[in-house]
Structures are given as C-alpha cells and as structure tokens.
Amino acid sequence: MSGVPQEEPRQSPGAAVTRAAAEDGAEEDLRALFGQSSAVFAYLAGPAHMLETANAAFFAAIGGGERTRTGLPIGQLMPELVEQGFIAVLDGVYRTGKPYTARDARVLLGEGDRTREAFFDFTYEPRLDAGGNTIGVRVIGVETTQVKHAQRLTAEHRVLLEQIARQAPLADVLDGMARAIEDLAPEEVLVSVLLADADGKHLRHGAAPSLPGFYNEAIDGIATGEGVGSCGTAAHRRQPVIVTDIGTDTFWDDFRDLADKAGVAACWSTPILARDGSLLGTFAMYHRTPRAPQEADLALARVFADTAALAIERHQAEEARQAAEAREKAARDDLAFLLNASTSLTSDLDAVQTLQRLAGSCTPHLAPLCAIDIVEGGRVQRVAAAAPTERQQTLLASHIPVYDAADDAVARVLASGISEVARRTPTGSGPWQELDVTGYLCVPLLDRGTAFGTVTLLSMGEHTFDGHTVALAEELARRAASAARNARQYTHRVTLARDLQAGLLLPHLPEVPGTDVATFYHPAGEGLDIGGDFYDVFPLDDGRWAFLLGDVCGRGALAATTTALVRHTARAVAPLLPGTEAVVQAVNRALINRPAGHGTGFVTLVYGQLTPTADGLDIELVRAGHTLPLHLDTHHTAHTIDAFGLLLGIAPDPHVTPHRLQLRPHESLLLYTDGITEARSPDGRQFGEQRLADALTSAPPQPAARHVIDALTQAVHAFTGGHDIDDDQAVLVLTATEPRQIPATPPI
Numbered sequence: 001m002s003g004v005p006q007e008e009p010r011q012s013p014g015a016a017v018t019r020a021a022a023e024d025g026a027e028e029d030l031r032a033l034f035g036q037s038s039a040v041f042a043y044l045a046g047p048a049h050m051l052e053t054a055n056a057a058f059f060a061a062i063g064g065g066e067r068t069r070t071g072l073p074i075g076q077l078m079p080e081l082v083e084q085g086f087i088a089v090l091d092g093v094y095r096t097g098k099p100y101t102a103r104d105a106r107v108l109l110g111e112g113d114r115t116r117e118a119f120f121d122f123t124y125e126p127r128l129d130a131g132g133n134t135i136g137v138r139v140i141g142v143e144t145t146q147v148k149h150a151q152r153l154t155a156e157h158r159v160l161l162e163q164i165a166r167q168a169p170l171a172d173v174l175d176g177m178a179r180a181i182e183d184l185a186p187e188e189v190l191v192s193v194l195l196a197d198a199d200g201k202h203l204r205h206g207a208a209p210s211l212p213g214f215y216n217e218a219i220d221g222i223a224t225g226e227g228v229g230s231c232g233t234a235a236h237r238r239q240p241v242i243v244t245d246i247g248t249d250t251f252w253d254d255f256r257d258l259a260d261k262a263g264v265a266a267c268w269s270t271p272i273l274a275r276d277g278s279l280l281g282t283f284a285m286y287h288r289t290p291r292a293p294q295e296a297d298l299a300l301a302r303v304f305a306d307t308a309a310l311a312i313e314r315h316q317a318e319e320a321r322q323a324a325e326a327r328e329k330a331a332r333d334d335l336a337f338l339l340n341a342s343t344s345l346t347s348d349l350d351a352v353q354t355l356q357r358l359a360g361s362c363t364p365h366l367a368p369l370c371a372i373d374i375v376e377g378g379r380v381q382r383v384a385a386a387a388p389t390e391r392q393q394t395l396l397a398s399h400i401p402v403y404d405a406a407d408d409a410v411a412r413v414l415a416s417g418i419s420e421v422a423r424r425t426p427t428g429s430g431p432w433q434e435l436d437v438t439g440y441l442c443v444p445l446l447d448r449g450t451a452f453g454t455v456t457l458l459s460m461g462e463h464t465f466d467g468h469t470v471a472l473a474e475e476l477a478r479r480a481a482s483a484a485r486n487a488r489q490y491t492h493r494v495t496l497a498r499d500l501q502a503g504l505l506l507p508h509l510p511e512v513p514g515t516d517v518a519t520f521y522h523p524a525g526e527g528l529d530i531g532g533d534f535y536d537v538f539p540l541d542d543g544r545w546a547f548l549l550g551d552v553c554g555r556g557a558l559a560a561t562t563t564a565l566v567r568h569t570a571r572a573v574a575p576l577l578p579g580t581e582a583v584v585q586a587v588n589r590a591l592i593n594r595p596a597g598h599g600t601g602f603v604t605l606v607y608g609q610l611t612p613t614a615d616g617l618d619i620e621l622v623r624a625g626h627t628l629p630l631h632l633d634t635h636h637t638a639h640t641i642d643a644f645g646l647l648l649g650i651a652p653d654p655h656v657t658p659h660r661l662q663l664r665p666h667e668s669l670l671l672y673t674d675g676i677t678e679a680r681s682p683d684g685r686q687f688g689e690q691r692l693a694d695a696l697t698s699a700p701p702q703p704a705a706r707h708v709i710d711a712l713t714q715a716v717h718a719f720t721g722g723h724d725i726d727d728d729q730a731v732l733v734l735t736a737t738e739p740r741q742i743p744a745t746p747p748i
Contacts, residue, residue, distance in 0.1 A: 040120070040143065043127065045136040048073040049090050052136070061118065061143055063110050080111055090137050093124040097134045100124040104144055118145045160307055170315040174207035174308065181285070181304055182210055190264065190286040192216075193272075193308055194231055200224065200279040203235060211286065215262040219255070224279070229255050230269035231282040238279065240270045240301070245290040266291045268298075270305045272312065280312045334472055335650065337365055341476055342601075345483040346554060352383050354487050358455065358480040359384035366473055367457035367465070369435060371396050373410055374445070374453035380410065383453075387435075395431045396458075402428065410454050413442045417451045419474060421465050426456075441465045443473050445481040455480070478600060482554065510537055512545050514612030514739060518705035520713055520731040524555075524675065532559040533673045533730035536567050538574075544611050546574045546583075549671040549732045550626060553601030562649075565590055566603055580609055580622045584648070584656050588624070591649035602647040606671050610663075616736040617663040622656040624648045627677060628689070630696060631661060632668040632708065638693040663736035666702040675727035676712070682721050691715065705733040 040061050042054035051070045059068040062078055069077065075087045084107060093100050101123045109118050122141030126134045160180070163173045178191035190210040194203035205220040222228060224235035233251055234241040243249045244266050246259045252267075259265070266287040272280040283305040285297070293301075341361035345354050355372045362370040363386040372384040385397035401410035408428035413420050423439040425432040439459035444451040455477050459465065509517050519535055532552035540546050548570055552562045566587055573586040584607050591603060606629055608621030623629065625647035628640040645656035663669060672692070679687040695715035699707050709731055716729075 038142070040122070040139065040141045042074075042139040043136060044074055044090065044139065045127075047091070047094055049075065049087070049094070049137060051077060057143075058139075061109070061120075063114065078109070080108055080115075084108065090124060093126055093137050094134055097126045097128075099126065118143060119147075120144060160311070164307075164311045164314050167314065167318055170311060171207065173311045175209055177304055177307060177311075178207045178209050181300065184300075185285075187291075188288060190288075192231075192284040192286065193281060194219070194222075194235075194284070195281040195312065196224070196235065196272075196279045200235070203231060203282060206281060211264075212262050215258060215264075218258055227251050227253075230267040231284050234269040234271045235279055235282050238271050238273060238277070240268070240298070242268045242293060244292045247290070263288060265289050268293050268301060270301045272305050272309045274309060274313055280309055283308055330468075331651070335647070337361075337472070338475065338479070342479050342483075342553060345480055346486075351484045351487040354483045355453070355480065356384040358476070359386040361476065362386065362455065362457060362473070364388070366469055366476075367441070368460045368463060369396055369437070369458035371399070371456045371458070372445075372453065373401055373456070375414065375451075380414075392435055395434060399430050401430075409440060409442045410456060413444050413454050414451045417444045417446060417449065419443045419470065421470055423459075423464060426458075436460045438462075439464060441470060441473060443470075443477040445477055445484065447481060447485050453481075453484075475600075479554075482558070486555065510539070512537065512610075512612075512734075513543070514617060514737055515545070515610065516705040516733075516735040516737050518709050518733045518735075520709045520729070522675075522725065522729040524725050524728050532563065533675065533728040534563045534567060535671070535730055535732045536570065537732075538571055540575055540609065542611075544609050546570065546607070546609050547671075547732065547734065548605060548607040549673065549730060550603055550605035550607075550624075551673045551728075551730075552603050558601065562591070562594075562601060562603060565594060566605065566648075570607065574609075579658065580607055580620050581656055581658050583607055584622050584624055584645070584654065588648045588652075588654050592652060594649075600649070602649045605648055608669075610734065612739075614739050615662065616665055616667065616739075617734070618660070619663060619669060619734075620658050620660050622658050624654050624656050627672060627674050630670040630672075630693065631663075632670065632696050632699075632703075634664055634667055634702075636697055636699075636701060638670075638696045640689075640693075663734070665736050665738045668696075668703070668705065668708050668733055668735040670696065670708060670712075671732040672712075673728060673730045675725060675729035676716060676731065678727055679716050679720050679725055679729070681719050682723065687716055687719050691719065703735070705735040708733045708735065 038057050040058040042058045043052040045052050075082050103121050104119050107118050108115050120141045120143050125138045127136040127138050129135045160177050174193045181191045192208035193206035195206040202221050205216050208216050222232050224232050230241045230243045246252045246265050264286040269282050269284040274280050359370045359372050370386045373380050373382050380401050385393050387393040387396050401408050409426040421441045425437045426440045437458045441457040443455045445453035535549040537547045552559045569587050569590040574583050577583050604626035605624045606626045611618045623643040624645040631639045643659035646654040695712045699711035
C-alpha cells in the first residue's frame, strides 16, 4: 500500500479505464478492511486535505464528539496538527507523490484542557487517479500509546526493582516510585505513600514529593479507622477506597479544609499489604479536580502498591537483620567481657587479689568508678577501688561506708542481699561531689545467700545505668563471689578435691574396635581443687562409639557438679538421639535448666561419634566453644578442624555445626583443653597452637595414640621448664588402626 510512484508506460484508453476500475476496487477493499478495525484509516482529498471518509477508530483517536465530521480540511478539523508539522508532511506527500512512514510518532491531540499525548505508527500514501496524478492522501495508522506507556511503565518498574534489590534506602525508593507514577500518568496526579506503625494503628509519612509540606505534616501520624479520610479508611478496611469528590464525601469531613488548602479534590487510596496480610501502609493518588478512576488507573495502583510492599518488606527485613546483628554483637561483647573477667578472677587463689581484679574489670566497661567492700569482724572494709585517675582512686579508696548506717547504700545492700540502683548520688556521707558522682549501682557479693560484701559502681557526668548493665554487673558479681569464696575455702578442699577428681575420670580406657585410644590428664597445682577438664569414651548402638572432651568454667565442687551433669547427660541421651548436634543440644538444655545452686558457669565441649569401617574411622563431631581439634594425617601434617559452635550453658541455642571427617589407618584426631596451649614458659610466653602442631608432627611416623600424647607432653614439659601449670590439662587421642583381616571362607 506504500511505495514511491514510478513513470508508467503509455496505455490505451481501454487500459486506462481498466486501471481506474482497479483503483476504485482497491479503495473499496481498504474501506471494507479498515472500516471496523482498531487501526485508524482516513481518505484526504486535494491540496487542502479534505477529509472524505474515515473509520470509527480514526474519529475515536482524534477525540470524537464534534470532530466526527467529514467534508472539512484536516487542518481545520484538527488545527493542533499545523504547529506540530503534520500538515506540512501531508503537503509533501501530495506534492511529490512519495509516501511517508513514521514509527512511534508523538502527537498532541485536542486543545486546552482536553489535550492528550498519543503515539502512532502511520503511513501517508498518495492517492492516484487513472492518469497517475495525485488526487489526495490516504492515512493508515495504528495507535501505540498504550504500548508506549507500557514500555515506560516497565522501564520505571524495573528501575525500582533494581533499587530494591541493591537495598537502596526506602525513602529513595518510595520517592522515586511516586515521581515515576506522576510522570507516567496521562493526567496530573499527586502520589503519596504512608507507612504503618508496627501496631498498624497509625500511618506515618513515607513519600509525597508533589504534595505541599504542610499537608504531609498534618496527616503524618493519622489513625487508621473507618471514615478517617481515604487512607485511614483503606488501611482499616484492608481494601481500596475511592473518593471521587473530596468536597462531598463524608470520609473527608475532618480533613476537607486541609484538602482544599492543598488543592486536591479526589483521592484514591490502596492499602499496602505484606504477604501475610498485615498492614504495611497505603498508596494514594490525588487529583486536582473530582475524578473517577478508570480500570487502567486501578491497575496502576495495584502494581505500584505491590512494588511498595516489596520495598517495605525488604526494608523491614534489613532492619531486623541489623538489629539481630547488633544484639548478637552485644551478646558476643558481653560474653567476651565475662570470659576475660572470669579468667582474671580465677587466676589467683587469694580472695583480696580476686576482688581487686574485679574492680579493674568493671572500669570503664560498666562504670567510670568502682569500689568493693567486704565485711570482716563485724566491720566494713574497702578492699578495692578503681577510677580513671590516681587522685580519684585514692579519694574513693579512702571512703569507708558505715556498716549499720540506715542511710548508707552499702549497708542496706549488705542487709537485704538485693541490688540497689539510682540516678542520684548515694545516700550517706562520701566524696560524691569531688568525684562528680551522678548515680550508683550497688550489687551484693553473696555466699550461700548471705551478703559478705558489695560491688558499688558509680556514674559520672552523663553516664547512666540501664537494665543491661545491671544484669551484667550482677552476673559478674556472682562469678566474683564464687571466685572469692573458692579462694577463701582453698585450704579446706585438698582431700575432697582429690577424691572427687578421681571419681570424675575413667578408671580405665575401653577397647574400641579399629581405634587406638589414649588420654592424658594433669590437674593444675597440687590437686588442691577440683579441675574443670573432663573426657569420656563410651559405646553406642550399631557398632558406634561416642567420645567427648570439655572444660567447665571454674573449679571446685560446682565444677565437679557441672562436669558430672555433662558426662551423665551425654551418656543418657546419646543412645536415644540421632546425631551429635542433638546430643550437644540436650547437654546445653541440661546446663540451662540446672538449679541455681548447681552453678551458672559455661562449658566448652567437643563431642563426637565414630564408626569403624574397612577404610578406617568415620567421625562426626561438633565443637561448642572449645579449642580447635587437630587432625594428624598420613602425610604427618596437622590440620585444625574449625567447626562453629558457641559455649554451652549460656544461650538456649549454641548454634553448633556438625563436622565430618575420615581417619585413615595411622591417622589421629587430637582433642585437648586450653591448659595445653596456655601453658607458659618461665618468661611468660604461651605454648600456643603452632607449638602444639609442631609437637604432633615431631611424633614418629605412623604413631600410636600414646606416641602422639608422649610427643605433646614432652614438648609442653620442655617449654614450661618443668614448672607447675596454671590450668588443668586434658588430652584425648583417637588413632585409626589397620582393619582386621577377616579370613576368606573356604569353598565347600
């Protein structure tokens, strides 16, 4: 139907008549083809481009109504085409006889408030008479406005999804979404996104780039409920609410003056819902004049409400992740603090030195100032003080509370055995003004429920005590009291410690098929206290064997109780539970649920199960905060086994991860406690993990389990110079042996 006209050969009159008839027939065919089509079709005649005929789609595209007329020049019927250059193009086609084709041509149809933007693929073709002369122009086109808008919508939507995927700030995503919709809408629209509070009872400003600031401030925090504007009602109903005329709708009775001041007259609000149906916010489209939505408007609202839901849920998930990480970091910091403080508290058997270390551990982590008092011979003595400067420490150490004074915080806590906290200076006399004290926390040191001392933490300046600090201080005080009590009772435990220690160890090692087992145990000091290191090996069903080695925080009778609890719990539940992780979880529950009188210390543990095979030993183990096990392979190389897991007895879930390995014949698995790696040389250096690995590789080739232990203990003894060790030492070695040869059955 299009093409460049070419010079034609001369024809006889009869041929000309035949050709004219063919042209008329072709035009009739076109009229029949496009008469009811969605494609636009029109015939223009003469140089004035008189509209002779057009199909219904053409009149609908140009606006219908008064424009549904023929017999007028197209420039008169559609004067807006003149300034846009379309009449000039028609003139060119008429003058040259050459067709003109355009793709996605933009045209503004209508005038004034009725102007709309449209896009067309169209062709202008010359109409020829029987003599080949141009008598008009034929217009054939297809409106691509919706396709164009869909492409723009898709592009904008893709940009928003990319922003969400790369976790752009929620405010940026919502603001960009609002602006994109305002640009895409064929008529002026003002977009607003409100975000629901966690309880879903109020809506907060999220994004509204084109609404006045005073309007956004006024509706920030509105309640969700029936009749609270379009958005409050939509949030309450969890359904779209369409208000076509704010001036008459009762939902806007309380906000009509505000809407009038903002220049908005219609509001369509769609609730933004999470995947579980909970309220996330609302998506609203405002208009300057009363207006009812078309289906395309509602579809647009649904698409972007879903997009907003995705952005908000992603934002909430990221906030939850960051909060969880912050809590986890705080828990790790607290645990590290308690570990360091506990190590310091248990490093000496002198009660006064233990409490002095306690004061040093409290500052500045818990408070700027710390004082520790104990009762001796019916009087209070200040045994430790810590402060930022020497002058402040001297001043604090010189103050002695009055034991029986009713207005003294230390006296009250000693009497009640209950912590006391206040955001003011302590009652009673003291150097509070000189030290700029603004608050205090006094925690009792208890021995069998009776306070024998106090830990007083003092605030300075803007520092305050929160519940977290109080709990941490009380936990540290409990540990310090236990350490001090152990130190004070040190001389009374020699016999008991030795007897209990013997009862907590295996009297002899079992014979494990396919496995060479050897152990080493050396308590710290001269056996004057009960150690916290332990090990065990016992059989399970189906030819499997369980093994464990661990360390209990602290020493003494409570440590023995915890050690027994761990060993007996493991022996009881291991035959009943499916794997290593479940057994350790059960041990942790037993520690968490133990009576308060049985201790609160944590436990480090390596627990595993082995199965003898024709190729050696199949092992599955978990590590709960313990030192890293070592694998001595056939190449005589020692590898650490880094299986993740937290300490036991601290949190409900230690998050242990099973680790599997295979020991081939003559390969060994070494479990040890930190008494090995923390053994010190005369000049204070620690034995460390590297010397441990070097000691293993110094063992003879294909060593037996006992050879591995001998090589390790000899290296430690040489490093420490034979001096007494500061911590218990326990080692468990499992070595895979050559599989037994089973004689072949002779043929019958």
